[in-house]
Amino acid sequence: QQLRHEQDRLVRLKHEHEELEKSVSADRKHIDRLQSVSDLTTKLVERSQPGSSYPLTLEDCEETWSILQSHYLQECKLYELSKLAVPVVFPIIAKALESWDPLATSTLPCDMFTRWRTLLTDGRHFDDSVVPNQKAMPLYDRLVWEHWMPKLRQAMQGWNVRTSEPMIELLETWLPLLPGWVTSHILDQWVFPKLEREVNEWNPTTDPQPINIWLHPWLPLMSHRMEPIYQPIRYRLSVALTNWHPRDQSARAMLMPWVNVFSQGSMDHLLTRSILPKLAECLSRELVIDPSDQKLEPFHWVMAWSDFMPRQAFVDMLDKHFFRKWVGVLHQWLQPINSPNYEEVIRWYSEWKNLFGSLSDHPLVEARFKSVIEMMHHMVSQPGTALPPGAFENVAYIANRERMEQSRKADRGTAMLERSRMLAASAPVSVSFRDIVQRKAEETGVQFVPDRMYNGHMLYHFGRAIIYLESNVVFVQNKPGTFVPVSIEELTAFA
Secondary structure: OHHHHHHHHHHHHHHHHHHHHHHHHHHHHHHHHHHHHHHHHHHHHHHHOOOOOOOOOHHHHHHHHHHHHHHOHHHHHHOOHHHHHHHHOHHHHHHHHOOOOOOOOOOOOHHHHHHHHHHHHOOOOOOOOOOOOHHHOOHHHHHHHHHHHHHHHHHHHOOOOOOHHHHHHHHHHHHHHOOHHHHHHHHHHHHHHHHHHHHHHOOOOOOOOOHHHHHHHHHHHHHHHHHHHHHHHHHHHHHHOOOOOOOOOHHHHHHHHHOOOOOHHHHHHHHHHHOHHHHHHHHHHOOOOOOOOOOOHHHHHHHOOOOOOOHHHHHHHHHHHHHHHHHHHHHHHOOHHHOOOHHHHHHHHHHHHHOOHHHHHOHHHHHHHHHHHHHHHHHHHOOOOOOOOOHHHHHHHHHHHHHHHHHHHHHHHHHHHHHHHHHHHHOOOOOOHHHHHHHHHHHHOOOEEEEEEEOOEEEEEEOOEEEEEEOOEEEEEEEOOEEEEEOHHHHHHHO
């Protein structure tokens, strides 16, 4: 019994001895690791001191940090060794940045910051869109804020806003390396105020440099941040157009760059307020309808805006300021007392209609020309009216030609609608009719964006047109509250 007890005791002692040896071995390894870490960090600190006989270089720091993170990561995290970067590494980087001119050589320190972003974040991901607490700022953010940002501020102070390319190149180069909150700070607190001040000093009537030349390059970077300065720009454009005359085509060149920048509603408002009244005045006061000696210059000045103006507003303006007096002159010409030559009348009518181009397909314009045909037919059909030879035949010919043209358009429209339906029906399940319209917008180079709900339908802007989609058919607004079906191919004419 005693012998067995002693044997058990011996086994326990042996086990305890083995455990103690393991513990001692682990402690020794831990001490050795700590000693290695201490040697590495002590050497860093000693060599970073002023007057060191073996001054520390950035390459030495990178090598040491790589060793610490690859072999002593646990100790790095436990003792927060990365914080050594502030007294050891940051001064060396600051020294390297002293001679850097950001606008002259934007990419020079990029590689250095790329390497240290990896080393200072320990491979961890931070939400860099939120401004960090000053006392708990991640090391890489602190490096950027304390040593990179002063160089940018210095460059910003001497930067000429109208020379946009160097600053844009600098920021685009560094965007992948900047914390999100730093980027936001730069754009909101530095770039935007300088752009805003320059816009407020801009005068489109005296400035030899178009504003879009130096402002539009900022659109990809600034995006929605530019919205607050669009209103002053529109105001200055409208003021510049106060004494504008339609014969001056420079207004179109001045406004064209803003078509895809301003919202559709804002652009339409600017055009209908500053351009449309001048076009209407030109038609009313300067266009004289005279079949015997027709001067077309005022009409051409106005029609040069037909593809630029809000379509319905432009057509309504033509209806009020052109068609009324044009039809009045024609009605007077057709009076029997004037012995009208209907061959000349029809040629005059056709020449005018050809001047409208694709605009002649608009329902209102189409209706006005149709009413003229009906008026001519009425005049030659009155009993007892003395008509020149061939008058009735000429009118009948043009009326028949117009009917055939309308029939062809209707047939073409029906065929296009059917093709649209077939295209939508044969498309893969993953492609909706909306996707097809979106693709057509991209091909045409116009915007296709949702607007609002109207009578249970989602309205969209397709360029300048307002549309909705139903049963794989596009319905386009031809006048307020009225929508007509069109094919996808025809839709582009309304854009």
